[in-house]
Amino acid sequence: MCRGCPPAPRHRYKCGPRHMPMKQPEETTQFLTRCDGKTSCTRRPKMTEKRRVVCPNCDSINAVPTDRPAEAAKCGRCHAKLFQGFPIDLSSERLERHVANSDIPIVVDFWAPWCGPCRAMGPIYAQTTKSIEPRVRFAKVNVDENPQAAARYSIQGIPALVAFREGKVVARQAGLTDAQALRGWVERLAA
Template sequence: MAGLKMTCFDCGQVNRVPDDKLTAGPKCATCGTKLMSNKAIEIDLKTLQKAAKTDDVPLVVDFWAPWCGPCRMMAPEFSKAASELSGKARLVKVNTEMHQNASPKFGIRGIPTMVKFAKGKEVKRQSGAVPASAIITWAST
């Protein structure tokens, strides 16, 4: 069966979506949740691990914490980038305070840190707060 694999961030089900339907608002076949959002979605560590390993659509993760000033400054920029990249990549956030195993699991030494996964592998990472334009450029390459 053709199509790109995408993990539902709500129920964890892996869905196959035809390439030409990525911008048409695909939904999870199990729970009906939108698979391609125009905003950054907060997910847990278990969902991240599954999506990072399984998904064919690029996944950009912002590792952050509520007490981190630069993280709070970057949050609206990350959301703007998510809107701009909808249909090309999925942007998610993992709260390292809430999911304390995330940092050691993914080798996060400072926050905010963005990590891009594509086709089951980490392809790049960047630490530090950046504006939406830089996030879009970074995620697109």
């Protein structure tokens, strides 16, 4: 037993000159080190959960540790910030990739440039994006350019908000929404 090691149960692996750390789940092995029996064991096994976040710039799937601030996280491939404070414009194909590979909820605003209520909701939606990221990803899909996405999610009228979690539609909101109602709706989703 190493002199510097804390007592069980916090000390979850053997240490000492002849003992290798006990086998740990794969994610924790990077935190283990072989103890020399003289110095304190400062490295202890730690469970780090990760959530998948799709890059808004290059669509790479990033694993972001939940114990680090996600708003500062950058894409491992293109180094863009994973959360940039504004809704991201998605095509039908990109929408599918984001929905299928994200561990955070995604809210999508289906809109079109000719639609007055959509334009009215634009600033409200953008403002809410700033305050809710990185708990929820906000995106926009132009239904004129992406009729496949509108058909797939049965968009009857715009603006329409659709919320996804774990690849499935979990909530819908039709028509123009004010800032307070939008905020409440999204908070329930993020909870």
